[in-house]
Amino acid sequence: MSDIDNGRRLRAVDDGLLRRREAIADLGDALRLLIENATATEAPTEELIRAAERIRRAAAPLGERVRGRFESAAADDLLGGVRLYNPVTGAGSAFAPPLEISREDGLAVGTCTLGLAFEGPPSYAHGGVSAMLLDQMLGYAVSVSGHPGMTGRLDTAYRRPVPLHTPLRLTAEVAAIEGRRVTATGTIATADEPGEVLVEATGVFVALRAEQAQRLFGPVIGRNRESRAG
Numbered sequence: 098m099s100d101i102d103n104g105r106r107l108r109a110v111d112d113g114l115l116r117r118r119e120a121i122a123d124l125g126d127a128l129r130l131l132i133e134n135a136t137a138t139e140a141p142t143e144e145l146i147r148a149a150e151r152i153r154r155a156a157a158p159l160g161e162r163v164r165g166r167f168e169s170a171a172a173d174d175l176l177g178g179v180r181l182y183n184p185v186t187g188a189g190s191a192f193a194p195p196l197e198i199s200r201e202d203g204l205a206v207g208t209c210t211l212g213l214a215f216e217g218p219p220s221y222a223h224g225g226v227s228a229m230l231l232d233q234m235l236g237y238a239v240s241v242s243g244h245p246g247m248t249g250r251l252d253t254a255y256r257r258p259v260p261l262h263t264p265l266r267l268t269a270e271v272a273a274i275e276g277r278r279v280t281a282t283g284t285i286a287t288a289d290e291p292g293e294v295l296v297e298a299t300g301v302f303v304a305l306r307a308e309q310a311q312r313l314f315g316p317v318i319g320r321n322r323e324s325r326a327g
């Protein structure tokens with residue numbers, strides 16, 4: 098195969114992957130709309146019965162070819178940090194708000210709006226959801242600092258309730274690195290009043306020893322290598 102042919106083939110692979118990622122994000126959007134509408138609905142009972150039947154029919158073909166616990170999604174790039182089904186940030190996750198994170202002058206900044214599916218106390222976010230968002234924010238700050246680790250501890254202080262249907266602004270940054278331990282802090286506020294902290298968190302992330310990483314993630318890393326080679 099000539100270089101040009103090979104170049105075209107690689108381009109086609111990239112286009113195919115791009116198209117798949119867009120399709121996954123579009124399916125994620127549709128599923129999030131479904132979850133929000135199904136949570137907010139006051140439609141007649143007969144409509145709920147019909148909807149359940151239609152949703153089961155739509156789900157069946159997706160279940161015909163599925164991956165197992167140790168297989169990454171074909172459209173993911175684990176080493177490049179692409180995780181389309183991450184339950185907090187993944188564009189393909191039905192469950193994710195999704196939270197969007199970027200870096201602004203060394204600070205990790207996240208944005209999202211929570212719908213009724215995330216309700217705890219009436220009209221406000223469930224406390225576990227706030228902790229989940231902050232775990233991801235802190236984990237991101239720790240990863241981009243070049244010292245990735247797993248959450249060993251996450252302390253959250255709930256100062257004010259987090260309103261639903263309100264654009265939120267989250268922040269996170271690394272506070273200290275001591276050997277394998279990285280401490281990070283973060284906050285949740287509304288986008289309109291970023292100075293009024295609603296929830297704050299401090300987390301300790303622990304870098305894995307090589308033998309620990311192999312024990313915990315060996316089967317996933319092995320499968321990933323096999324699928325790249327094949």
Ligand SMILES: CCCCCCCCCCCCCCCC(=O)SCCNC(=O)CCNC(=O)[C@H](O)C(C)(C)COP(=O)(O)OP(=O)(O)OC[C@H]1O[C@@H](n2cnc3c(N)ncnc32)[C@H](O)[C@@H]1OP(=O)(O)O
Nearest residue numbers: 178232233236237240241247248249250276277278301303
């Ligand atoms: C650059 C590219 C960017 C791309 C951008 C990608 C962004 C990508 C964002 C991902 C963001 C994901 C964010 C979610 C992250 C999860 O959700 S991780 C999942 C939840 N966490 C877990 O499941 C962890 C479960 N726990 C464990 O596996 C083990 O307990 C741990 C945490 C690995 C530690 O085990 P260990 O290594 O045996 O612990 P050990 O040797 O006893 O302790 C090591 C050190 O850590 C300390 N330590 C251990 N546990 C704790 C604790 N609970 N509290 C305080 N200190 C502790 C020890 O005191 C010790 O300190 P030193 O004595 O060395 O000073």
